[in-house]
Amino acid sequence: MENLAEIWPQIVMNGLVLGAVYTLLALGLALIFSIMRVVNIAHADLYMLGGVLTYFLFGQWHLNYFLTLIIVVACLAVAGAVSERFLFRRLRGTGLAGPLILSLGLSFFIRGATLVSFGERERGIPSPVTGVISIGGVSFGTERLVVMIVSLVLIVGLFYFIAKVKSGQAMRALAQDAEAAYLQGIDINQISMLAFAISIALAGLAGALLAPIFVVGYAIGAPLILKLFIIVVLGGLGSLPGAVAGGFLIGFVEAASFTLFSGKLSYLAIFAVMLIVFLIRPQGLMGKAELQ
Amino acid sequence: MTILEVKDLTKRFGGLVAVNEVDFVVEKGMILGIIGPNGAGKTTLYNLVTGVFRPTKGKVIFKGENVTHLSTHRRAAKGLVRTFQTTSLFHEMTVLQNVLVAHYLFRNSKGLGQLIATPSFHKEDAKVKKRAVEILDYLGLSAVKNELAKSLPHGHQRALGIALALATEPTLLLLDEPVTGMNEVETATMMSLIKRLRDDMGITIVVVEHNMRAVMGLSEYIIALNFGTKIAEGAPDTVVKNRDVIEAYLGVEQGA
Amino acid sequence: MKNFRLLAIIVLLVLFVLVIPILFRNDNYILHVFIMASEISIVALTVRLMYITGEFTFGQVAFVMFGAYSSALLATKAGVPFWVALPMAGILSALFALVIGFPVLRLKGTYFAILTLIIAEVMCQAARVWDFVGGDTGLENLPRPDAIHIGTFTLIPEFTAIDKLPYYYLIAFLLILTIVVFRRIDRSPLGATFRAIQQNDTLAASIGINVRWHRILVFSISAFFCGLVGSFYAHYMTVFYPRSFSVWDSITYVLYAFLGGIGYLGGPILGSFGMIWLWEFMHPIQKFQPMIFAGAIVMVILFLPGGLFSLEKFLPSVAAQIGKMSGPLGKKLRRN
DSSP states (O other): OOOHHHHHHHHHHHHHHHHHHHHHHHHHHHHHHHHHOOOOTTHHHHHHHHHHHHIIIIIISOOOHHHHHHHHHHHHHHHHHHHHHHTGGGGTTSOSHHHHHHHHHHHHHHHHHHHHHHOSSOBOOOOSSOOEEEETTEEEEHHHHHHHHHHHHHHHHHHHHHHHSHHHHHHHHHHHOHHHHHHTTOOHHHHHHHHHHHHHHHHHHHHHHHTTTSOBOTTTHHHHHHHHHHHHHHHOTTOHHHHHHHHHHHHHHHHHHHHHSOHHHHHHHHHHHHHHHHHHOTTOTTOOOOOO | OEEEEEEEEEEEETTEEEEEEEEEEEETTOEEEEEOOTTSSHHHHHHHHHTSSOOSEEEEEETTEEOTTSOHHHHHHHTEEEOOSSOOOOTTSBHHHHHHHGGGTTOSOOGGGGGSOOHHHHHHHHHHHHHHHHHHHHTTOGGGTTSBGGGSOHHHHHHHHHHHHHHTOOSEEEEESTTTTOOHHHHHHHHHHHHHHHHHHOOEEEEEOSOHHHHHHHOSEEEEEETTEEEEEESHHHHHHOHHHHHHHHHHHHHO | OHHHHHHHHHHHHHIIIIIHHHHTTTOHHHHHHHHHHHHHHHHHHHHHHHHHTTOOOSOHHHHHHHHHHHHHHHHHHSOOOHHHHHHHHHHHHHHHHHHHHHHHTTSOHHHHHHHHHHHHHHHHHHHHHOGGGTGGGOBOOOOOOOOEEETTEEEEOOOOSSOOHHHHHHHHHHHHHHHHHHHHHHHSHHHHHHHHHHHOHHHHHHTTOOHHHHHHHHHHHHHHHHHHHHHHHHHHHSOBOGGGOOHHHHHHHHHHHHHHOTTSSHHHHHHHHHHHHHHHHTGGGGGGHHHHHHHHHHHHHHHOTTOGGGGGGGHHHHHHHHHHOOHHHHHHHHHO
């Protein structure tokens, strides 16, 4: 094992990067769940889609990276709004099963379509940002730093949106008490569409940001969604601060165990953390679940 | 004999005090009425007594036993049963199926034993069916026994709710707004039914109701709540003339 | 209507038990597909059982795995013969469900569903690093079920690698057993209690039903049958490793149950058999299989939420149509 003093900055850095991205993704999930009680199993596949789009736009057609990001966000936002309007809305109020199955179907569909068009192999994308930055004598990859900063900005932005912007406040009102919100004149249809659009766009953006760092492939959504579920359950299903807590916790646990132990055990480390939290507080760190 | 004793019962939700140090006693064979404006904490009180909520402070003592920490189904097994304000039924089952399923406590075979068709199982099954039919008869639901619960008219749904409670052989029955939304005729029918439950079957009854005439006509003793606190108690005539009680109701009207 | 149902069941039974084996005696491929579909049907049926109490479970693969490993380890490390290991695998899975049911079933609905997913995934991962169960390489050389002879009479024939027929009959027996038990549950007061919990668990508790205990019970029962499937699988394949099981398979079985119609006992069976056969026919366009499957699910959930089996509601009107048909074809159909 290497010198701990040397590797802990790496662990912290990786933890922050992973944590920030996981949080971004988990927030999208938590947002939709808190407002509409919908568990979107396709969330990670939309992350994958963002990466695939980036592969084509930036990797193959060499569009400007920022332009690519904008296009990805726009496309996925529209996709989110459309799927709410024409698919999920039809199942509103029918219970938990319908939307869950629907999102499962969509997840399989997106994966299947990507498999057909993208192929089985995973592919890489050249980095738009290269080089290293030295902070306090330790070198970090610039790209990862950028990704982390962008993610943190987006996270803060989302919380600001919910606290101060009218539509965001409406979302919070809906999450707390749907009936009261309706009586206050909040347009559930509009807000639902917006929430979906934001959630999906964030997922796609995360995918676009991470595509150059990790590989892109049709199946990368599968293990990721399970990790995201662990995160949101850990934080408390539907709780946005909980998603942040869970995201960073898991990010750090994963970064630490990857560096300290081998990759295989990192999963068990995550599970151990989950078990401990679950035994003490089954509804998650900040959750408000009903217990039987 | 005291059936139910509620001591110092308090429930806080964050900063909100829904029920505040409420005490009262219910004697066997009594019909007790609980009144109070909307939001006075009546339903929360029921939830505390039946175990849906755990109290922040205080005790619930049923038949001399401290049941404060028992879960709802355990209290029901001891004879403490309630009905619900919003018609709570098994909507996708027929009326008869509803009452049959409510005989869960009545049956002796539980769990996997119910899968093996022994002669004693059949005997018990027949007993249950007979009793279910009797209960339906008693409540005037025989004609609709094969209708789905969700398709019943409102009055029948209420009666079915009581049938379910009866199936459990309750000692104490907590009725939650049994006549709300009913017309005069239905109200009178329900009131006489409630009296019969006490007179014929010896069930002690607590009624939460808005309809003052119904409460007055039914109860021997009344407790009035406002903002979670008990503001008056006593015989119906006394309580209804109590100044705090009048203010509570008028105050709500003016402020609303 | 009732006669039609009974007739359909008898026809299917005859097909299953007599016709198929005779027709495809030597076609191992077809037999294998049937065996797979039967295994999946049993798991899908357990998903339905859970659903009857109002819970969704995506993690049945955890119990199948548990049964497979239990049975394999009992056979290889303790020399237990298959016919004993099989029920033991079921019982051990049920006990396992009992143990994790206690904490896990404190949560309901979506939380529980996601939790089952997580548990299944963790089990799959944990098996890869645990050397006692063979780690990533898994277990191999698992013994096949023994033949049982009473004197000169062969009660149970040899199970070999070449002849799949004995395996076929074994899984058919397990499937029929599952159907019989589940049907009994459906029609018993226990089944009514389960449905009560599904429809209104607050009301159920207020009339004395211990909701959590019943959910744990149903969890254990469903785990038992999954354990049986796991044991069968282990000694059918004679080799398996952690990668043989996947959370996504587990999810697929839930979808099969839904597609077929989770409200009906026949639904999960219809969904499983239907889908498995569809995939075999669609082999040439295998690439599109996930898309088509997904498309079917989306269509069903949006437009036919009762699943394919719910189309049986239309059978009376079909019969009425046939009744009205004039001409020789109409008369011919009516005579049947």
